[in-house]
Amino acid sequence: MSPDDIADLFVDRFGAQVIDHHDVYGKATITVAPEVLVDAARVCKESPELACTFFDFMTGVDLGDEGFAVLTHLYSPEHRHHVHLRAVARGGREDPRLPTLTGVYRGANWQEREVWDMFGVVFEGHPGLAPRILTVENFEGWPLRKDFALTSRLAKPWPGEPQKSSESKTGGSKGGDGTGAAATGGAAASSGAAPAGDQQQGERADDAQGAEHGAEQAESDRVAKAKAKAAEMRRKKQAEREAQQAQQDGQGQQDQQDDAPGDQGEEGSS
Amino acid sequence: MSETLASETSAGGVLPGAPGEALQVEVRGEGELQTQDMNLNVGPQHPATHGVLRVVIDVDGERIVGAQPVVGYMHRAFEKLAEHRDYRQIIALVNRHDWLSAFCNEVGVALAVERMMELEVPERAQWIRTMMCEWNRIMNHLMFVSSFGLELGAITPMFYAFREREDIQHLMESATGGRLHFTYTRVGGLKDDLPLGFLKASEELVPVVRRRNQEYRDLLLGNEIFRARTKGIGALEPEVALDYGVSGPSLHATGVAEDSRVTEPYLKYDEVDVAVPVARNGDSYDRFQVLLDRIDASCDIIEQCLANLPPGPISAKVPKQIKAPEGAIYVRTENPLGQGGYYLISDGGKQPYRMRMRTPSFNNVQMIPHLLQGELLSDMVAIMGSVYFVVGDVDR
Numbered sequence: 264m265s266p267d268d269i270a271d272l273f274v275d276r277f278g279a280q281v282i283d284h285h286d287v288y289g290k291a292t293i294t295v296a297p298e299v300l301v302d303a304a305r306v307c308k309e310s311p312e313l314a315c316t317f318f319d320f321m322t323g324v325d326l327g328d329e330g331f332a333v334l335t336h337l338y339s340p341e342h343r344h345h346v347h348l349r350a351v352a353r354g355g356r357e358d359p360r361l362p363t364l365t366g367v368y369r370g371a372n373w374q375e376r377e378v379w380d381m382f383g384v385v386f387e388g389h390p391g392l393a394p395r396i397l398t399v400e401n402f403e404g405w406p407l408r409k410d411f412a413l414t415s416r417l418a419k420p421w422p423g424e425p426q427k428s429s430e431s432k433t434g435g436s437k438g439g440d441g442t443g444a445a446a447t448g449g450a451a452a453s454s455g456a457a458p459a460g461d462q463q464q465g466e467r468a469d470d471a472q473g474a475e476h477g478a479e480q481a482e483s484d485r486v487a488k489a490k491a492k493a494a495e496m497r498r499k500k501q502a503e504r505e506a507q508q509a510q511q512d513g514q515g516q517q518d519q520q521d522d523a524p525g526d527q528g529e530e531g532s533s
Numbered sequence: 534m535s536e537t538l539a540s541e542t543s544a545g546g547v548l549p550g551a552p553g554e555a556l557q558v559e560v561r562g563e564g565e566l567q568t569q570d571m572n573l574n575v576g577p578q579h580p581a582t583h584g585v586l587r588v589v590i591d592v593d594g595e596r597i598v599g600a601q602p603v604v605g606y607m608h609r610a611f612e613k614l615a616e617h618r619d620y621r622q623i624i625a626l627v628n629r630h631d632w633l634s635a636f637c638n639e640v641g642v643a644l645a646v647e648r649m650m651e652l653e654v655p656e657r658a659q660w661i662r663t664m665m666c667e668w669n670r671i672m673n674h675l676m677f678v679s680s681f682g683l684e685l686g687a688i689t690p691m692f693y694a695f696r697e698r699e700d701i702q703h704l705m706e707s708a709t710g711g712r713l714h715f716t717y718t719r720v721g722g723l724k725d726d727l728p729l730g731f732l733k734a735s736e737e738l739v740p741v742v743r744r745r746n747q748e749y750r751d752l753l754l755g756n757e758i759f760r761a762r763t764k765g766i767g768a769l770e771p772e773v774a775l776d777y778g779v780s781g782p783s784l785h786a787t788g789v790a791e792d793s794r795v796t797e798p799y800l801k802y803d804e805v806d807v808a809v810p811v812a813r814n815g816d817s818y819d820r821f822q823v824l825l826d827r828i829d830a831s832c833d834i835i836e837q838c839l840a841n842l843p844p845g846p847i848s849a850k851v852p853k854q855i856k857a858p859e860g861a862i863y864v865r866t867e868n869p870l871g872q873g874g875y876y877l878i879s880d881g882g883k884q885p886y887r888m889r890m891r892t893p894s895f896n897n898v899q900m901i902p903h904l905l906q907g908e909l910l911s912d913m914v915a916i917m918g919s920v921y922f923v924v925g926d927v928d929r
Contacts, residue, residue: 288648288862317791318778322876322889336863340775340791370778373899397605397928406613416617
């Protein structure tokens with residue numbers, strides 16, 4: 264079945280519960296309401312025209328303030344078509360929840376454990392999400408959330424990176440910072456955004472003064488300065504990009520020689 | 534336990550310790566022997582685990598009643614790291630999660646980015662990639678052919694198979710500069726063209742590999758002990774395999790010929806004949822047989838690549854900074870151990886917003902408890918060794 268046919272089938276079956284659907288490079292992506300997720304998966308597996316018996320993988324996606332989406336990829340070896348079944352977890356960033364698919368596909372067990380481990384999305388009815396499948400048992404925080412900073416990159420820029428853009432990507436680049444830190448309660452997760460980071464730096468500077476560590480203070484001053492600089496660079500870059508975008512929109516799609524050839528986004532199916 | 538108890542009807546005087554009577558226990562009076570489930574910890578380091586996989590097994594006497602793989606000992610946060618690297622650096626990164634299929638992994642990432650950027654990769658580069666994928670596949674399979682023999686007590690295949698592996702490694706090293714982590718692919722093409730003498734060496738090596746593969750077939754598949762230990766052991770049903778998302782040799786052994794080289798051809802697989810060897814029973818023996826057949830199939834593909842290799846450039850013209858346009862794409866490839874895939878979400882920047890690695894070993898290992906259930910403890914190695922996984926590929 265073509266992606267459009269698959270989308271039609273879902274719309275016929277679930278009506279308004281199908282929130283969104285599009286064709287992504289020849290593969291149907293169907294976003295359904297969490298309430299019908301299990302039914303939708305069952306339709307995928309059991310209806311003869313879809314027959315998606317092959318359970319491929321599951322993944323979480325950080326959507327920023329919206330919370331988290333969980334995408335399940337299903338495939339039909341018989342008809343050779345793909346279905347990306349997508350649902351946005353209820354409960355936003357604080358308490359993301361989705362129903363489990365373990366009743367439909369056995370392979371969902373570990374995949375859901377991994378999504379929980381990495382994003383903190385709770386799957387209701389799952390036989391046992393804990394202990395954490397990939398990270399260590401007492402690990403705090405949800406590593407693949409955007410507000411979980413890669414601390415080694417905060418401390419030291421990637422060696423291959425040009426100096427000026429050293430920090431542009433390390434922080435939470437997609438918004439949704441404070442809430443996530445509260446939800447995770449992890450110490451490592453709190454250094455995501457610039458304001459939180461500054462605060463932390465300030466605290467550390469106080470400690471250093473008390474303990475007569477001048478060098479440490481200088482170090483933390485330097486880091487704070489670098490961070491401020493990076494934040495400024497980020498703002499500047501953003502403005503630049505917007506200006507460029509506006510210009511490009513005006514010109515149409517004429518200049519393709521340098522970067523971004525064929526910027527067609529999600530419509531560009533083969 | 535009751536079947537191992539001596540029955541009263543075994544008259545004629547059982548001599549203690551006589552051949553074939555070792556498991557029989559004499560019980561006087563009413564009732565059965567009291568048994569207790571035992572918890573057995575296999576690994577994290579164990580010859581049958583190819584890395585640091587740990588399996589906690591519940592046994593009732595000799596029989597396995599439950600098994601739980603404990604993974605994560607080699608988790609290296611590749612998906613997080615990928616969000617902090619640009620696309621060229623990611624190619625070096627994905628070499629490492631499945632270190633036995635390095636080239637096939639890097640091709641997957643390159644394909645995803647190229648399809649998003651709508652880059653036209655030159656013919657020559659695509660043919661070379663196809664050939665390298667198959668060399669890598671043979672290298673990978675030789676490793677498992679040899680280690681599976683070793684796990685069952687046959688030490689000779691290990692020495693033999695590493696001889697060919699070394700030859701292939703030499704060959705790939707001459708082109709890529711790497712022995713394990715090749716990093717030969719670039720977005721838009723390849724790092725370098727093939728060195729002088731590569732094609733001749735390839736041509737000469739293919740028949741050697743094919744001949745030696747026949748030797749392993751005779752050595753192992755014809756071996757009585759090998760057959761006794763693998764035939765009918767750990768049989769997997771096709772429906773269960775699909776339900777778990779099992780792919781690669783383990784899936785093909787059940788009779789399902791799902792192989793993305795055929796069903797969704799990438800690179801030049803649509804222009805060559807790709808044989809997908811399948812078997813019927815899905816047991817350890819069949820999985821091993823499929824593995825050997827796949828080596829032959831790869832040899833055929835390499836010969837076709839050598840015959841079709843056109844001259845020309847090896848890299849497309851790419852911008853200095855590689856930026857995938859906004860959107861999401863899923864690219865799957867048939868890796869040596871099964872279906873590999875990359876789900877790439879880009880926000881238009883030079884780093885991916887999210888990159889999900891779909892690795893074959895993760896789904897395959899998840900299925901292992903299903904196979905172990907009800908089997909004898911002594912068959913555990915024959916089952917786990919024949920699912921063919923790399924722990925780095927499980928944990929990423």
